[in-house]
Amino acid sequence: MERVRIVSLKGLSRRQESIVREGQREAARVWNSCRDLHLKARHEHAPWPGRNEYHSATRGGRFALHSQTIQQVFRAFDAAVDAARENRRNGRKGIRYPYKDKRFFPLMWPAQAMHLEAKRIVLPMGRGRPSLVFPRPEWLTGKAACKVVWNGVHYELHMSVEEMDSTVRPLSATEKHATVDLGQIHQAAVVTNTGEALVVSGRGLRSLKRLHSKQLGEIQKKRSRCTKGSRRWRKLGRARAKRTLRYQRRVRDLHHKGIRQVVDFCRERGIEALFVGNPDGVRRNRCGRHQNQRMSQWEYGRDIDYLKQKAAKDRIVCFTGDERGTSSRCPVCGHRQKPKGRNWRCKACGFEGHRDIVGAVNMHQIAYDQVVPFPKRITYLRPGPVRSGQAAGMKNRRPGSSSRLGTGLPSVLDGSCLAESRNQAPQRTVPLRVPSGNSPRTASLG
Known part of the structure; x- marks a missing residue:
């Protein structure tokens, strides 16, 4: 069972803050590029792009981010389009497809992109760019999907952790x-x-x-x-x-x-x-x-x-x-x-x-x-x-x-x-x- 655990990133150095800020700007550029591709297809009444089209449009070193971070961004955009489409089919016509320009977007990494060391978490930012290094929590035993978000005051690291419950009870014969x-x-x-x-x-x-x-x-x-x-x-x-x-x-x-x-x-x-x-x-x-x-x-x-x-x-x-x-x-x-x-x-x-x-x-x-x-x-x-x-x-x-x-x-x-x-x-x-x-x-x- 997945559970999201939040780690506060208060006290980041100026260098790390600048890396995160620039990375979030690049992630917003990826989102805006996918938005433009989707909006163009809607205006031209052409087939809507999918993840393959988003991948082709964002590959080739166009953005100063890790490749799997870019994939996470356009997957989030595709999920937002699917959610808006489902709501409109259910009668909520006021729901709009993504249309706004974003200045910042959270940095995301899948579990396979995370590098774990004895006391550190290393999150790559792409070839030739410095990685983000954070202290490793004691409860983190394996790799986990994560993202860095701004909560309005400081940055936070959200990690999706798999947890197993050891106190499950067997189902009884009487239905209640x-x-x-x-x-x-x-x-x-x-x-x-x-x-x-x-x-x-x-x-x-x-x-x-x-x-x-x-x-x-x-x-x-x-x-x-x-x-x-x-x-x-x-x-x-x-x-x-x-x-x-x-x-x-x-x-x-x-x-x-x-x-x-x-x-x-x-x-x-x-x-x-x-x-x-x-x-x-x-x-x-x-x-x-x-x-x-x-x-x-x-x-x-x-x-x-x-x-x-x-x-x-x-x-x-x-x-x-x-x-x-x-x-x-x-x-x-x-x-x-x-x-x-x-x-x-x-x-x-x-x-x-x-x-x-x-x-x-x-x-x-x-x-x-x-x-x-x-x-x-x-x-x-x-x-x-x-x-x-x-x-x-x-x-x-x-x-x-x-x-x-x-x-x-x-x-x-x-x-x-x-x-x-x-x-x-x-x-x-x-x-x-x-x-x-x-x-x-x-x-x-x-």
């Missing part, structure tokens, strides 16, 4: 399956066919994204009053890059932790198959500019990818499908209505239950053609703990104080994150009261 309903307020809602449920909160992610949007707005407001290229304009640009990089790290961490809790919940209960609803249709709905911004920041594709990767590592079959109509149908009587609020209240039979759990329960009929009862107990988890120092630092910060960069933004960026769960326990299980009667009712979860 579950469904996952992805969301924004709650990152994931899981329901098993044995009557158990899990809800992973997504409010911390929403808080981080809202805070980042506000910070970008404040920085852009200050930059609009500066002369482009001035010292303060560049200073604000560096502040924006640092905050964006930190935001990306924290969001990625919360996504991984939340999905890990979902997979651990399924593994502990012997789940063999996991169905994940694809909410792509919900994201396309127009709901006003504020909600549209939240929907555009909803990274459900990342959650689906993480679920597939982590489930495969634990030998759980994970597959996706359409979830249309699952959140608007009553799991007891089948009545359809538009839900309002976080609790689902049926106007026909009086059923009440958690809105996301209702969607996950109804997915069993789509994925496994099976009707499961509404769970009586729901376990609530947060993706990660809240550090008390963050909240205290934000609470005690003097109003109007600015950061050391002089941007006017608070130096403590994450004090308000997960504020709604600051005093909550990291895990709680809520029993739902079922009153007497024919139709089950759940307690209001608020």
